[in-house]
Amino acid sequence: MKIHGTKKLLDAITFEVTVDSTNEEENELYAWHANLLTIDRRKTLVLMNNSSRYVVVLHGLKAKEFKNLDQVIQEAIRKTFRAERIREEVIDRYLKEAGPVSFHKTKNRSFVAQLNKTCDNIWFGSRDLDPDSLINTEVAKRASRWLVGVGKKEMVRPYEELRKDLTAMAGEAIFTTNAAVMKISMPFEGLSIWRRVLVPLELPLTGFHDMLQILFGWTNSHLHEFYVFDQTEAVEPYPHFSPYHVTGDYKPVLNIVMDEELMSHPKEVDRVLEENIMLSDVVPKYTVMKYIYDFGDNWQHEIIVENIVNDGPVESPVCLDGEGDAPPEDCGGEPGFQEFLDVMGEPSHPEHASMKEWAAGQLYRGFDKGLVNHRLRGI
Incomplete structure (x- = not known):
């Protein structure tokens, strides 16, 4: 799983930043852009999926989380997808196919511009952030229901795009039937x-x-x-x-x-x-x-x-x-x-x-x- 971080994020982590040395096209479903903000004196990480523009939000990161940020990000994605009622088997498959987390420089200006808009929205809605919860699933869900532009496509809602992407990946229903x-x-x-x-x-x-x-x-x-x-x-x-x-x-x-x-x-x-x-x-x-x-x-x-x-x-x-x-x-x-x-x-x-x-x-x-x-x- 590739995390394309802003300079502010990459300066805050101890992990090695991977330099892409090949021209191999990456699967955007398994790649995210990420930025680090300070909201109410708390370190807040905003992740945006490259394919769907779906958002994951972590609020109140401390030194211990930064040391294990790869695992923390995987758990945040799992918990947020679970809050969307995605079947556990589908989440397991996504994380397995995405592979280990690696950190990279931001990919292109278009992704960074969209990420910055998302961060602005999180900032303006910061009163909804739960200071007692590192992984803010409700804020992430709400942010993923705003209309955004995805490349040359019409305006879309990221949660709907994520559902389409995961359904195509799984080849079956991603929700339970009960x-x-x-x-x-x-x-x-x-x-x-x-x-x-x-x-x-x-x-x-x-x-x-x-x-x-x-x-x-x-x-x-x-x-x-x-x-x-x-x-x-x-x-x-x-x-x-x-x-x-x-x-x-x-x-x-x-x-x-x-x-x-x-x-x-x-x-x-x-x-x-x-x-x-x-x-x-x-x-x-x-x-x-x-x-x-x-x-x-x-x-x-x-x-x-x-x-x-x-x-x-x-x-x-x-x-x-x-x-x-x-x-x-x-x-x-x-x-x-x-x-x-x-x-x-x-x-x-x-x-x-x-x-x-x-x-x-x-x-x-x-x-x-x-x-x-x-x-x-x-x-």
Whole structure:
């Protein structure tokens, strides 16, 4: 595997820089360009694949990592590809065919220019870098979903190009086939708001959260959490949930939270961090879940696993069907949502125009399955 480093990177490593003495054309899939930045006083390595322009990000490199940078880079690629749900056998094959890491001078100005643009984007989005994680997979995934120019091709999204490259390399599907069909509802009296979705089980709970945000048009502006239920044991309705929710009939056995601060709150059931959980850790053992978004408005989403399927590789979640428009952000919970519907449903209402303008400012839009599926492809 060839790493074409900028002068700043090559000056920081102890490895010998290999000089290409032949005119043999290299396989761009197994070659990367790399630059070293300092962000928040931390050494940050940005790798960009020559073929797809896919990005891998390491934040907080220390002397011990620089001494073993070849191994660290291989592990970063493995972990980032794994976060993309690439099958482990495909990742193994890629790393084997790429071979040992060797360091080279940057290859050409075109690659360096694209790398510099990528580094600028990482810099401007540095607030998303996790100081406690050397390999920042979520930042890498996000950066690899930006449109970039690749040579004379049209603008492409690097993650899509990487999928094509790895599929061609493997000669077979690069994703697992295990998936679940789920119905996700927002239970309101007198309203029908639900989505049916096909979800790959090898999806991190962080990605499952992203999926739910897209399905219901949320903007990821508030805290969230999950509850998992034992559907074999009926109990009195759980005090946090509305009595007309199906999940109120079951015993909560696990609370999955988004950050360490929520871990410290008093707990009534076992609690774990979202970043440590895969959907397959929960499903199909349990088939009833609840997702709560915005603890002020308390938007509850009831998740029922209807079926487990193994019909073929599932690249990303797919919305199969749905009905009803979800509430706009910050409308004041169920009472505020009902008032919103009353005003929006009556054009002659004196507050109709101002409410419509407010809704536009909230980026509120009706359910559009085509648009939802377009956005889901990026998960």
